[in-house]
Amino acid sequence: MTQQGTERTGATGAQGEPLPVPDEIREAGRLAPDHWLGVVDPMWSGEGEPPEWVMVGRWRSGLDGEIEEWQDNPEYRPSPDALGWPEPEDEVDRAVQLAVTGYGPGEAVTRALLGREVAVLTSPEGGPLAAVTPDGTPAVPLFTSPVFLHTAGRLASELVAVDALVELVPAGHALYLNPSGPVSMTLELDAVREALRDAARRTDS
Missing domain, CATH: 3.40.1350.90 (Uncharacterised protein PF11572, DUF3234)
Structure with missing residues (x-):
């Protein structure tokens, strides 16, 4: 998959602190090693594949299924x-x-x-x-x-x-x-x- 945006190796936030990895993302990573796992704004309620602008960002699972990094989506439009x-x-x-x-x-x-x-x-x-x-x-x-x-x-x-x-x-x-x-x-x-x-x-x- 083509990678876009700014990667933060080690999944760190804007202040350099580690981003909390949701439990469901950890589980998805174990089920899908070596994948990007997208995070959709919770207000999105459309059908089909979410458009790029509702994607907050994505997590990367390593070969062992553990979450390794976070990537922001520069096209994301925050919901209310x-x-x-x-x-x-x-x-x-x-x-x-x-x-x-x-x-x-x-x-x-x-x-x-x-x-x-x-x-x-x-x-x-x-x-x-x-x-x-x-x-x-x-x-x-x-x-x-x-x-x-x-x-x-x-x-x-x-x-x-x-x-x-x-x-x-x-x-x-x-x-x-x-x-x-x-x-x-x-x-x-x-x-x-x-x-x-x-x-x-x-x-x-």
């Missing part, structure tokens, strides 16, 4: 659990966490938003407060959980249905989901409108 993010507050937060790490589709975020009421900060003139995201995108921040709203500070806010909110967002602005959460996401308004139209068509058919 691996990154230590807190449990999602709601289905939107869950979909965002999965989408930004590559473990779920971006379309799931817009689907999770449909039919919900969300909180928006109110501007002095009334209506949703507009802001700018870290990358400079004009956007309207919205909060799907009271936890994220309270984390944003003691500011005036109101609840609004998502289908009504898209009509209140200023032209050229996006939606900025849960900016005070562990991970946020910018959604183009056209994508939300299209998801609303699709939902309406399914209801009518």
Whole structure:
């Protein structure tokens, strides 16, 4: 098998300390001497052979079946659990966490938003407060959980249905989901409108 990435002879971690070898890996090594034994991120739930990006790394068993070394996978994308993010507050937060790490589709975020009421900060003139995201995108921040709203500070806010909110967002602005959460996401308004139209068509058919 072709070897890729950086090998650590003796299975040592980033600080030079030995990595703990799981019991199931030790047993697999005894059953399969002289092999690379891949470790998959526990959040991967797909079918068939796991893609390269969900492989955390791999252990090497020697000719005697004992584990000899560890090799990182430079293409690995850590899951929300691996990154230590807190449990999602709601289905939107869950979909965002999965989408930004590559473990779920971006379309799931817009689907999770449909039919919900969300909180928006109110501007002095009334209506949703507009802001700018870290990358400079004009956007309207919205909060799907009271936890994220309270984390944003003691500011005036109101609840609004998502289908009504898209009509209140200023032209050229996006939606900025849960900016005070562990991970946020910018959604183009056209994508939300299209998801609303699709939902309406399914209801009518």
